[in-house]
Amino acid sequence: MALIETENCTLRYSAGTPFEREALHDVSVSIEEGEFVGVIGHTGSGKSSFVQLLNGLLKPESGRVLLDGRDIWESPKEIRKVRFEVGMVFQYPEYQLFEETVFKDIAFGPHNMGLSDEEIRERVVTAAEWVGLKAELLEKSPFELSGGEKRRAAIAGVMAMRPRVLILDEPTAGLDPRGRDLILNRIRAYQQEFHTTVLLVSHSMEDIARVADRVLVLNNGSVAMFETTDRIFSQAAELENMGLSVPAVTKIFAKLRERGFAVPDSVYTVETAKAALLTLLKGGADNAV
């Protein structure tokens, strides 16, 4: 059975005013336990609305959201419990930091869960380690940290709740390449260690290609595609029609194939590209036409 799924979910904003618009239309998606799903779509395609449905921050007008086969809106008073199971890191999460120390801020979620002080301490320290925050930073004010550190502290704040589904909305936006690599690697490692289901919303096709097992493509509030990463990135023309694209390295390989080089068509990360190029070069001139 799928861990989390949506059944024919529809959502409208500002219903009944001149600004009414449909954010999601008949969205049915089901995600398995331990999957790493990338969510892509152009601006306004409904990505953010979709992920907010999953942890009950938005309520679908029609349709159901199921966690472990149970409707999360079955008892609206218990919706907080759903939010502990489905953790969500918003865009630019560093702007939500508020406590006096980083430790207290990361502890906010676990504290709301009503855990014991010992348990909270253990979780905060572990979460900080997972995102690569040094222990001495925990006693500092969150506002003394650098941009990248703040971002990681905010992500740790959600990880410390140990959610079964971790949703990240553009966790790498506005970071330098090193900060971006660090966060993506830590999230991937965390996902493999705890077998957590992860949804990563991103505009960077390179990021998605590096970490996702499956990719959900949203277009104008509907599901356009939901397939494995290599299948998605082999449909460059369809993606471009939706205002999206494929990773730069995939484009290069498409051009190479056009020129007649025998390279595989499922290259979408730099690592696979390197391997493919090495085989091509070792194979020598007889591969070229």
Next chain:
Amino acid sequence: MLSDISIGQFFPGNSLIHRLDPRVKLVLTFAYILLIFIPDNWIGLAVAILLLGMCIGLSRIPFKLFLKGLKPVIPLLVFTSIINIFYVEGQVLFSFWVLKITLEGIFTALFISIRILCLIAAGSLLTYTTSPTTLTDALERVLSPLKVLHISVHEIAMMMTIALRFIPTLIEETDKIMCAQKARGADMESGNLLQRVRALIPVLVPLFISSFRRAYELATAMECRCYHGGEGRTRMKQLHMVLRDYVALVVMAVFIGLLILSNVFIAPTI
């Protein structure tokens, strides 16, 4: 939730009311707010309501929006009505213990409630049909005689523009921060008063910090565009009064005259 707040929002349109000169609209709204306090009888009050109703009809803005804007004043109405019902002296309808309800009290409560509702609706009509920039522009023009008294009208208008401009931004920001904290299990919908106030800290601290950040950014952006106050500033959109503006002023004057006459010739209810 928060995004449902419609006070001070602008709904673009092309109706007669939308096209009126903003200075005229500002003066007329102010005149209406005074006018609504003139009538002391039901017929006069009905005429005043009719005038507002006509304007709302002409603006082609859904009536539902006005009702939504009036919702937040309900507690105020209930409060003033209760005070009025119990404190106005007159013909006693029924009484128990030290409390007594009078016919005059009920009438006064109704009058005050209707006046407050009309006042808010008239204010909403102004902001619904006038974009914030034109509104502050108009305000600057209307207040410009005060420059003689060394009041920096331009700066006041600029501050108002900025404040109005950032209301939706701050609402959006508050919404986002609330969502983010709710996602971490913050409980804002239950608990007693003290708990609810405490629950606001995780929202207010980030909101303050981001407001300061925005203020710095805006100041830098304005300086980059060589802003140095109102001196010598010219406008891209010049305002001109046309026939419909004069007609509107005359209509308002006629209504004020009618209401004063109604007070003279009809016996007062309150």
